[in-house]
Amino acid sequence: MTAKNGSVVAREATRKSTRGKGEGSVYKRASDGMWVTSVELPAGLDGKRRRKVVARKNKNDVLIEMRKLQRELAKHGDLPTSGVTLAKWADYWMDRIAPKEVKPKTLEGYRTVITGYIVPLLGKKMLAKINAQDVRRLHEVMAATPKSPKLRGMNPDDWPESACVFTDSTGQHQLHDGAHEVTMLSSTYTLLAHNALSVMLGTALQEGKIHVNPCDMVSRPKKRVLEQSALSLEQSIQLLAHLTGNNDRALWATYLLTGSRRGEIIGLERDRVTDVLDLSWQLQRITDITKVPDDFEFRQIKGTLYLTRPKSSSGWRVIPLVEPLKSILELHLQDAPEEGLIFREEGRPWDPDRVTKAWKQLMRDADLPEDVVLHGARHTTVDLLYAAGVPEDIIQAIVGHSTRQMTRSYRTRTDAARLREGMESLSKLLTPQLTA
Structure with missing residues (x-):
């Protein structure tokens, strides 16, 4: 290595080591000739280094993209990446953020639906990839779930032949097997899950981890209007x-x-x-x-x-x-x-x-x-x-x-x-x- 080439390498190493959050790098990738930009982001939930990397065919396009990312980072404090699952964000939100912003009784209800329904259904998906269809799926799955845990693992086809589903006077779907009745999860409970997911994703939106809250794109489950009995x-x-x-x-x-x-x-x-x-x-x-x-x-x-x-x-x-x-x-x-x-x-x-x-x-x-x-x-x-x-x-x-x-x-x-x-x-x- 010549002295001249050595000094160039040293300067490049120094530039990379002193790059701060939001500062990007642009280089041409040898493997495919694509121009690549890399923008430094805040550390992840695990404290590890994070970067947003985007590739384009020509240098001018990648420079435009880099400046766009820098503006978004300055506005939101973070950028969406593919490294955080909904389950991981849910744990972080419930443990670190929600206790300081949500009242205990409300958070208690949120924890129940997040750990019992939202995470099992959507937890493996990347946070930035949760969409309106996923929210509707959550509504549908909960509406079709029996309130009794004993029936949740059973295929409806395996329910007793004498059983039948009907709608009672409160608007709730119920299952009769001749011996007892099993109430399906209420619309109120589905609404609680929607609200929990919406608040949780709303925080992610505020912090720039997602671009849009998909819950805002879906109608909230309607709470069944039940006639409350009273004394004359x-x-x-x-x-x-x-x-x-x-x-x-x-x-x-x-x-x-x-x-x-x-x-x-x-x-x-x-x-x-x-x-x-x-x-x-x-x-x-x-x-x-x-x-x-x-x-x-x-x-x-x-x-x-x-x-x-x-x-x-x-x-x-x-x-x-x-x-x-x-x-x-x-x-x-x-x-x-x-x-x-x-x-x-x-x-x-x-x-x-x-x-x-x-x-x-x-x-x-x-x-x-x-x-x-x-x-x-x-x-x-x-x-x-x-x-x-x-x-x-x-x-x-x-x-x-x-x-x-x-x-x-x-x-x-x-x-x-x-x-x-x-x-x-x-x-x-x-x-x-x-x-x-």
Whole structure:
């Protein structure tokens, strides 16, 4: 090697070793004569070096491509490459990114559908190659999946001959085999998977790892509109009468007379019950709270039970305490702890699932419809407030809805008497014109 050639090699080595992120190289490949550009990218999820390499037939085209890549890199901070699978990105997103941006209960649901459905179905595909067809496939596979794990590994042809698939009153597909019925995964669950995939890919888009979020190109699964059963006025009075002498009378009366959410009531503390009810916290069970968003407020009660802030600012509300609930709670507070939670089950905080089951038992004991679940008490309150002629904006504020549309959706039935009154008024208005 001559001194001159040696100095050229040395300069080239120095140029490559000092190249920073986004700086590209252009050279002619000896094997096929193609011009090649190589742009340095941020280190990968495993910390290893990454580059974006593109080849063109002539030098001018490759220079144009290199400048385009450099602009995209400057804008997004990264460029899509073929080295990251969806499964690898999902693990990274769930462990490193989501805990700082997504509330624990929401992330818990996302983890379930990501590990249970999204990764098994799409995990081997390269992140940059996930497309709209893959998203639709996820929807279709989940809609055709039995809720029971025992049937998921079976071919539908192998299901019992007596079995048949039909659609029940809730809009869910079910399988009967004469002995039991098996519900297929609901549209709500499919929607949860779509949202999880969309949020996860949305972060990848923000970081420049993909050019487009394919979830934005596909219609979100429509949540089936289910009629939420609620108690009528007569049934509500029947329930209040049944609660006389019940040890948990104050608990159930508070649900019925405030329209509050499950966690808000079992999370009520003594210092937040005065002449008003301060519903600024709710009780939730959270299995992993080691990593949470910076703005996530929580207080540990016991074990995995935590008080957390409501999901939206409209949920932070203070409502007046009026009769008869005022007297019911005053009597209850005489025997309640001097501080902390006012509602307890045998001295312990109510578990959210336990209070749901206890309500169901209450419906049976009171000879009331068992299809009125605990959340149905919230719908009942909305119905009664409408029947009492309370303005819609006040109802919205009482139950803590973010929009009036949401409040209207909670109204489970129309008052037949008011309908008749309205039709009669219309008839009176039109009668002179019709008989003229």
